[in-house]
Amino acid sequence: MRILDNLNIDFISKRKIAYIISGTLILLGLLSLAFRGLELGIDFKGGTDIALKFDNPINITDIRTELEVLGLGNIEVKTFGGESGILVRTELQEVPSEVYSTVIGAIQSSIMKFEPTAKPTISDSTSKSITFNFVDMKIIESVDAKLQHDGYQTSRLDDNHLIIRVGIADWIEGALRNQMPNNHFVVQKEDHVGPKIGGELKQDSIISVLLALAAILIYLGFRFKFVFARGAVVALFHDVFITLGVFALLHGVIPGLNLEISISVVAAFLTIVGYSINDTVVVFDRVRENIKIHKTAPLKDNMNSAINKTMRRTLVTSLTTLFVVTVLLIFGGDVLRGFAFALTFGILVGTYSSIFVASSFVYEYVQRTEKKIQF
């Protein structure tokens, strides 16, 4: 099959149109970043994520109101994996002190319910766990079994001491269990990230993306002319920035599409950088070849012919990759959704920029500085 044979469009002369489109997208991205900001996941902010899967479909709004009563402040609830799954998130690291006594009270009343004669004493309590001292060995066994059945995380220190975890996740899970006794759930995943790790990851992410751009700048500067390398990196920066802008614009807008920035989304950004450069390199490679063959032809013609001649392969390679990332977006599940979305959008922008932005930028720069390019 043949499409776009003998394509002959003067892309370089029409670069103003590309500037307007890109400029608008970047401006939109900037405004979104400024006014809506990015939604950072707990990888970067620190906090706790719990994914639960219920036996029956649930109503998110009900769960939100039920969790508000807990007094844990801002708790986010989202769907996760279909209509019977939820993702609960809080930035808290541990149960706040003003709620702590309520938590302990709840555990004590559970124990009383199982074994009214137990009367355990509290022998130790930290912000994350509480230890009860039981006099009777037999009672501790039955209490332990029943608490576990109710979903508490317990462990036996010795014959008389029972440790019960009072983490923030347990408290949330416990509350949901109490309020929805007929809709059983299992914990699908539980992530807990301390604040220090989050800060480090933020720094690492920015460094990695900058490092990636620098590596490309150096390699292409070495393989092509430096002005080409600069054009390529500008195009990549353009892609990453616009994709980031889309994350800022659309987070929380489309139901079922979780657009928070997590480590895997950062990995997707790096991949965009790595992938989007491919199409640009193909065009530049052709420009280089043209300049070698048609030494006297104006740069504009050499560039236009390169873009036109490589247009088909640019589109086909992007299309095959777009196929697979779209499949990943649709069928890959919730865990990979943000990652797949970043890739899908990034490849679209990347293809656009390889055709319309990278060469135009190089041309613009050469025009302004009145340099001549030779290979």
Place this chain on the structure above:
Amino acid sequence: MKEFRFRIFMIIGVLALSIYLLFPTFADVQNTNKIEQELSILTENLQKSNPTISEAQLNDMLLLKEDSLMLADPSIRENREKRMKLGLDLQGGMYLVMEVNTAKLIEKLVKNPDDEFNALLKSASAEAELSDEEVVTILATKIKASGKRLSRYFGSIREDDDEIIERLREQEADAVTRAIEIISNRVNQYGVSEPSIQQQGARRIIVELPGIAKEEEAKRLLQGSALLEFKIVKEADFTYPIMKRIDEVLAAQFGDESDSTLVSDSTNVEDLSEDEFARLHPFFDVARLGQQSADAFVEESNKNKVSAYLRRPEVKNIIPDNVEFLFDAKPFTTPEGVNIFKLYLVNKEAELTGGVIVDANANIDPQTTEPIVTMQMNSEGAREWARITGSNINKRCAIVLDAAVYSAPTIQGKIPGGRSVINGMGNMNEANLLQIVLKAGALPAPVDIIEERTVGPSLGQDSINQGFNSTMIGLFLVALFMIFYYKKSGVISDLALFFTIITIIGILAGFHATLTLPGIAGIILTIGMAVDANVLIFERIREELTTGKTPKAAVESGYANSYSAILDSNITTFFIGIILYQFGAGPIQGFALTLMIGIAASLFSAFVVTRLVFDMMVAKGNKINIG
């Protein structure tokens, strides 16, 4: 066809190697299914015959069955070791990042702290939470700012501040080593399969526990202070009769269970065949007696079995209340390559706990050039130690950390003054390990969990299914598109694509790499990207054909002219792969790895595989048809 022979062999070689590397993974999946089936049948039968069976008993039985199945066919274990592993995000499990709590460590190290020091330490650790600086550095600056020398609190008066800071750093590093040893010891005893415990940076430990369901239990394994104890090992004349009784009771029990009336009284071991011995002496069959002492030697694969025997109520009744059986912490390896744990019978009551140890050092004895460990106790401990050693001369004293025996040296004489020398270590590594263990008794290794990720098995299974489906759909779409767009050449590139994928998975398996969900995503992405090189080449050949070149010339210049573009673009992507690998932890590294292997494999298949097919077509005089 001679000119193609080398390339054909190379391609077949790569393909064969990939399949060979993939075979253990494939076999392991089948083995696992088979074992699971047998176990579920067993569970059903057990529950039917004994509805009141407790979970612990059931687990014991299942574990034994699994061990015996694994033992029956050594290839099962072999394949399992060589297979491609699944990441925690796919099989479920816990991922933890722990950091040594330096402030707590300093609290233990400081001498004569005053209120001012405590206040400084508190503010230093609060500041360290928010900054990149370490507690030691911040604290040192703060103490200096208050006009004091560090030697007021640490070390001796002669040392200057820098020396003391250096020493504190060493203590910090020691604490990490100690924590790693304590954690691996506990994890090994807990029986987690394929745990991973690694140090990251100066003060962090990454622990991966596949398949752990009970978080609180797992975390208790990892936190809490370690217990070091000295316990006297019972002598052969005490131990042997107990073991013999255990053996008899078990033999009688198994005899009953298999409804055999034959309970032999034959004691002439030499006359018995292996099977008979195993039937008549179930305990001594798995816990063989040594020549000199009454330590039993247990092969690694039998360790669970022996533990389960010892947990049986009828066996527990035989063992006196004041003694217990303990295993070695680490096995020794026989010349035949079998790992063996020794089983000791020791006094339950510890003679002394590790809190009395002030210091321990591994050294080389200048006289014998053997590795030795010296251990110094405080005055209170030294007094006790002199009494204990004095009354137990020629007996052995087990050094036990969290219920695992690290060493059981013989007491050669009364040790006054609290300074003991332990020798008889095989090499310096063993000595270093013992030093770490002894210090674990003296100094805690306080660690905090700073990151924790748990994935339940159901989510893992969902992810596997979704990943598999996406791979198949993606592969199908891309393959279909290539045929639709490039016709016959599309078929060639699809062949190359299958080749690429098999190679990627084969290399991953060859590296014993861990397959994670992002890793699967990497494979899917590679499917889309792998055809890119072919697309570039096809388009270029097509272009060359339109200029009127012969098929042979068109193929040649098509390849030659697309070479640089393909190489340049893939090298830049490869750079990104390296950066990604450096940046991310576990799952992301899996993605980076598949991406990089994918680039290498797709370059090979574009430049070698499809090229070969084209060259052969041209040589046969076929027309080249691109779309």
